[in-house]
Amino acid sequence: xxxxxxxxxxxxxxxxxxxxxxxxxxxxxxxxxxxxxxxxxxxxxxxxxxxxxxxxxxxxxxxxxxxxxxxxxxxxxxxxxxxxxxxxxxxxxxxxxxxxxxxxxxxxxxxxxxxxxxxxxxxxxxxxxxxxxxxxxxxxxxxxxxxxxxxxxxxxxxxxxxxxxxxxxxxxxxxxxxxxxxxxxxxxxxxxxxxxxxxxxxxxxxxxxxxxxxxxxxxxxxxxxxxxxxxxxxxxxxxxxxxxxxxxxxxxxxxxxxxxxxxxxxxxxxxxxxxxxxxxxxxxxxxxxxxxxxxxxxxxxxxxxxxxxxxxxxxxxxxxxxxxxxxxxxxxxxxxxxxxxxxxxxxxxxxxxxxxxxxxxxxxxxxxxxxxxxxxxxxxxxxxxxxxxxxxxxxxxxxxxxxxxxxxxxxxxxxxxxxxxxxxxxxxxxxxxxxxxxxxxxxxxxxxxxxxxxxxxxxxxxxxxxxxxxxxxxxxxxxxx
Numbered sequence: 499x500x501x502x503x504x505x506x507x508x509x510x511x512x513x514x515x516x517x518x519x520x521x522x523x524x525x526x527x528x529x530x531x532x533x534x535x536x537x538x539x540x541x542x543x544x545x546x547x548x549x550x551x552x553x554x555x556x557x558x559x560x561x562x563x564x565x566x567x568x569x570x571x572x573x574x575x576x577x578x579x580x581x582x583x584x585x586x587x588x589x590x591x592x593x594x595x596x597x598x599x600x601x602x603x604x605x606x607x608x609x610x611x612x613x614x615x616x617x618x619x620x621x622x623x624x625x626x627x628x629x630x631x632x633x634x635x636x637x638x639x640x641x642x643x644x645x646x647x648x649x650x651x652x653x654x655x656x657x658x659x660x661x662x663x664x665x666x667x668x669x670x671x672x673x674x675x676x677x678x679x680x681x682x683x684x685x686x687x688x689x690x691x692x693x694x695x696x697x698x699x700x701x702x703x704x705x706x707x708x709x710x711x712x713x714x715x716x717x718x719x720x721x722x723x724x725x726x727x728x729x730x731x732x733x734x735x736x737x738x739x740x741x742x743x744x745x746x747x748x749x750x751x752x753x754x755x756x757x758x759x760x761x762x763x764x765x766x767x768x769x770x771x772x773x774x775x776x777x778x779x780x781x782x783x784x785x786x787x788x789x790x791x792x793x794x795x796x797x798x799x800x801x802x803x804x805x806x807x808x809x810x811x812x813x814x815x816x817x818x819x820x821x822x823x824x825x826x827x828x829x830x831x832x833x834x835x836x837x838x839x840x841x842x843x844x845x846x847x848x849x850x851x852x853x854x855x856x857x858x859x860x861x862x863x864x865x866x867x868x869x870x871x872x873x874x875x876x877x878x879x880x881x882x883x884x885x886x887x888x889x890x891x892x893x894x895x896x897x898x899x900x901x902x903x904x905x906x907x908x909x910x911x912x913x914x915x916x917x918x919x920x921x922x923x924x925x926x927x928x929x930x931x932x933x934x935x936x937x938x939x940x941x942x943x944x945x946x947x948x949x950x951x952x953x954x955x956x957x958x959x960x961x962x963x964x965x966x967x968x969x970x971x972x973x974x975x976x977x978x979x
Contacts, residue, residue: 510547511543511544511547513547514542514543514546514547514575515539515540515543517571517574517575518539518542518543518568518571518572518575519539519567519568519571519685519686519687519957520536520539520540520543520687520957522687522956522957522958522959522960523536523540523958531665532687536563536686536687536957537563538560538562538563538564539564539568539572539686542557542560542572546575546576546579550582550584551582551583551584552583552584553584553585554584554585554586554587555579555584555585555586555587556587556588557576557586557587557588557589557590558589559589559590559591559910559911560572560576560588560590560595561590561592561595562881562907562910562911563686563907563910563939564686564939565683565684565685565686565688565939566594566939566941567685568685568686569592569594569595570594573594573595573598576588577598580600591911591912591913591914593636593637593914596622596633596637597622597637599622600621601619601620601621602618602619602620602621602622602625602633603616603618603619604616604617604618604619604625604628604631604632604633604634605617606630606631606632607630607632608869609866609869610841610869610870610871611841611869612869613869617630617631617632618630618631618633618634622637625637626638632913632914632915633913633914636914636915641914641915643914643917643918643921643942643945643946644918644921644922644946645921645945645946646679646921646922646924646925646928646946648948649677649678649679649928649948651675651678651948651949651969652675653675653677654675654676654677654678654730655675655676655727655730656673656674656675656676656726656727657673657674657675657676657698657702657725657726657727657728657731657902657933658671658672658673658674658725658726658727659671659672659673659674659693659697659698659722659725660722660723660724660725660726661722661723661724662692662693662697662721662722663721663722664689664692664693664696664697664720664721664722665689665692665696665962666687666688666689666692666958666959666961666962667689667692667693667697667721667962668962668963669723670689670693670953670962670963670964671964672693672951672964672967673949673951673967674698674933674935674949674951675933675948675949676727676730676731676933677928677931677932677933678928678933678934678948678949679924679925679928679934679936679946679947679948679949680933680934680935680936680947680948680949680950680951681936681938681943681944681947681949681950681951681970682694682935682936682937682938682950682951682953683937683938683939683944683950683951683952683953684952684953684954684961684965685954685956685957685961686957687957687958687961688953688954688955688956688957688961688962689953689961689962689963690937690953691906691937692962693951693953694904694906694935694937695736695904695906695937696720696721697720697721697722697725698725698904698935699734699736699904700720700721701719701720701722701725701728702725702728702731702734702902703734703736704717704720705728705731706731706732706733706734709732730900731900731901731902731933732900732901733897733900733901733902734901734902734904735892735901735902735903735904736904737884737885737888737889737903737904737905737906737908747783747795747875748875748876748877749838749872749873749874749875749876750842750870750871750872750873750874750876750879750887751837751838751872751873752876753876753884753887753888753891754858754862754887754888754890754891755858755891756845756855756858756859756872757781757872758777759852759854759855760780760834760837760849760855760872761777761778761780761781761834762777763829763852764777764779764780764827764829764834765777765779765780767827767828767829769826769827769828770827773823773827775787775824775827779824780820780824780827780834781794782794782795782796782819782820787820787821787823787824788819788820788821788824789812789814789815789818789819789820789821790821791812791813791814791815792812792814792815792819794819794820795812795819796811796812796815796817796818796819797809797810797811797812797817798810798812798813818833818835819835819838819873820833820834820835830848830849832848837872838871838872838873839871839872839873840871840872841868841869841870841871841872842859842862842863842867842868842869842870842871842872843859843863843868843869845859845872846859846860846863846868857894858891858894860894861890861891861893861894862887862890862891862894864890864922865886865889865890865919865920865922865923866886866915866916866919867883867886867887867890867919870883870887880910880911880912881907881908881910881911882907882908882909882910882911882912882916882920883911883912883916885905885908885920886908886916886919886920886923889903889905889908889923889924889927890923892927893923893926893927893930896930898927898930898931898932899930899931899932900931901927901931901932901933902932902933902935903927903932903933903934903935903936904935904936905934905935905936905937905938906936906937907936907937907938907939908920908924908936908938908943909938909940909942909943914942917940917942917943918942920943921942921943921946924936924946925946928948944970945970947970948969949967949968949969949970950966950967950968950969950970950973951964951966951967952964952965952966952967952973952976952977953965954977965977
């Protein structure tokens, strides 16, 4: 009897995992081998499987990494929690989750400093009638998804992966048209990331590295029999869903490649040259120019007894990260701290006379990132924002032809309006000669693709096969979607 509560708790968690499609997992499965959707549902099982009533559940993007079929199972579980007398507050962009909500709060109207207001609060039906609600406009079909002009797959050949067998892949063979946008879909745990990152990405990255080193010999294929069509790929760019470019202290200006040029501009000013300041003086990571009280962080961590540590603005520099001597130097009337406090749109105006920076900031702004401040930490960005940041910066370099871009759920955590901006980024990369392969679940993205590879039919040992591939309409017909 004493053990009954323990067994009941275990039973509830295991039942939740099975109901959300994870019945195939073994309890000794290593956590780092799980897909993003699998890991998310395992964590949710711990939080949601307790038999509580009168509890408040706060969930942040619970559908991230989930296939629509898995989302339906999650919604059923959330509905049961609500019906048991609990309150659920869910931060979410998934259309099915929003439509199923009893009450909706829409924030906006923009992002960053352009947002922060409640533009609508009420029923879903009422939100669809609200002209100020970006979400309502999409649900009502008044702001349609962006669809790029189609491109005939196969005109430039295919990348062909033959006999892929990483993790749960069962000797799968898949085709990815060169110079096109390919979406790789399937239920969570069906083998998408294994095929795209562990087989296609790993092999082509190795081939490109050997080619650059002047080594004409190809090493043994990694977890597959062979890959055809690789000769046309001269560069591989892999951008993961949890990308954190440049480390934990990296900021937007660093991640997009602007900060080196900006620091060089400050070092070229008359005062900086007179004082002997080089570009390194304007890095908040290095001694000399940074505020030593906070080591360039702009804030100091306060240790609180019996409570979590708290951060407070540095009293020495007032959150500006640099010492007074460094802040004496101005370019176009701004200190280096002023530049880091500016958003992308403002920076575009400040540096419009510098072609490389003007082109970069214009690219970022055109893809919906004009609200990001240059000094904002990359670790505070959503996965989708981080991927768009790096892709827009990549586009600004003008080096796209012959490049393979591998993306892991780039639409994760994005509003439908942001997804439109993402699709435009991908279309621009394609138009510049790039080949895009994206693991994705969002129908809005998949419908915009030139080609779809669907894995399944199930997850784990029940998956690992290519069940359909082709243009979106053909795949939808083949899988009954």
